[in-house]
Amino acid sequence: GTTLKAAAERSGRYFGAAMGRDRLSDSGFLTIANREFDMMTAVNEMKPDATEPNQGQFSFAAGDAIYNWAVQHGMRVRGHTLAWHAQQPRFWGSLSGSALRSAMIEHINGVMAHYRGKLAYWDVVNEAFAENGSRRSSNLQSTGNDWIEVAFRTARAADPSVKLCYNDYNIENWSYAKTQGVYNMIRDFKARGVPIDCVGLQTHFTGGSSLPSNFQTTLSSFAALDVDVALTEADVTNAATNQYQGLTQACMNVPRCVGITTWGIRDSDSWRGSENPLLFDRNSNPKAAYSAVLNALNAA
Numbered sequence: 001g002t003t004l005k006a007a008a009e010r011s012g013r014y015f016g017a018a019m020g021r022d023r024l025s026d027s028g029f030l031t032i033a034n035r036e037f038d039m040m041t042a043v044n045e046m047k048p049d050a051t052e053p054n055q056g057q058f059s060f061a062a063g064d065a066i067y068n069w070a071v072q073h074g075m076r077v078r079g080h081t082l083a084w085h086a087q088q089p090r091f092w093g094s095l096s097g098s099a100l101r102s103a104m105i106e107h108i109n110g111v112m113a114h115y116r117g118k119l120a121y122w123d124v125v126n127e128a129f130a131e132n133g134s135r136r137s138s139n140l141q142s143t144g145n146d147w148i149e150v151a152f153r154t155a156r157a158a159d160p161s162v163k164l165c166y167n168d169y170n171i172e173n174w175s176y177a178k179t180q181g182v183y184n185m186i187r188d189f190k191a192r193g194v195p196i197d198c199v200g201l202q203t204h205f206t207g208g209s210s211l212p213s214n215f216q217t218t219l220s221s222f223a224a225l226d227v228d229v230a231l232t233e234a235d236v237t238n239a240a241t242n243q244y245q246g247l248t249q250a251c252m253n254v255p256r257c258v259g260i261t262t263w264g265i266r267d268s269d270s271w272r273g274s275e276n277p278l279l280f281d282r283n284s285n286p287k288a289a290y291s292a293v294l295n296a297l298n299a300a
């Protein structure tokens, strides 16, 4: 394959990117997106604060704009995200206990009804673990430890067609406590029949030696629990070629690694822009890391 998506599709995988609504008027971005990518994630537009700014008042214009552009250009879409400690609707901040729990359920139902049958994946819950492997404290966690499984059960009922993912960062290193915390939750969910289909590893790598040598072990260990895995927000400090090559190779070596998404396309799109962490430079030119990724995809 001569593009990221063509190379990924050789092995039945996708290659995705994330975009904000403002990129819909950025022809440089759109040209690369259309050429290279076959999966799209909205950076902010499908998050709880964006989709339900006021209780029971849903707002889908921004998310739909991204969705429609992506689908019109032959892409699939990952939904991101339904329940998270950050970017919550302001009204969640004045709720707690059973009222907040109900608001979360109603949010999941409302958003998933709108996108029912349309999305490939939903990040149902995002970033619910602390670095030490215990649950992150948050207003949602305070509604009871079962909030995550309630979110997944609600999601399955709301749209049985979409794959339901748990998504987090710093769960790439198999030896890390947070990785083990998430792993134990997924294992428990599978054992008890809580519906979950996939784990998203954000894959925000920092520093020259940041790709854990056991990253592939993490992917295969999650996969052994009978879930798909995906690299959902990949970026690497200074786009180190060996790191990008390694993370791509790790995915290609694990049959249930379904695809890789980078969090933006050009360095100028990145939340870590000063670190130049993406595959294309500010002038839309592919960087060395682009060739490393493309070659790793084609080697499979």
Ligand code: G3I
Residues within 6 Å of the ligand: 043, 044, 086, 087, 126, 169, 202, 233, 271
């Ligand atoms: O839209 C407002 C604008 O009106 C205002 O003038 C400006 C002033 O700061 O803020 C704008 O909103 C910003 C928004 O991005 C859109 O650019 C928010 O402040 C800013 O906090 C928000 O950041 C987003 C961040 O999530 C918030 O948590 C990033 O774009 C987005 O890339 C980032 O994505 C997260 C994933 O969802 C989860 N994993 C980590 C990843 C990176 O942080």
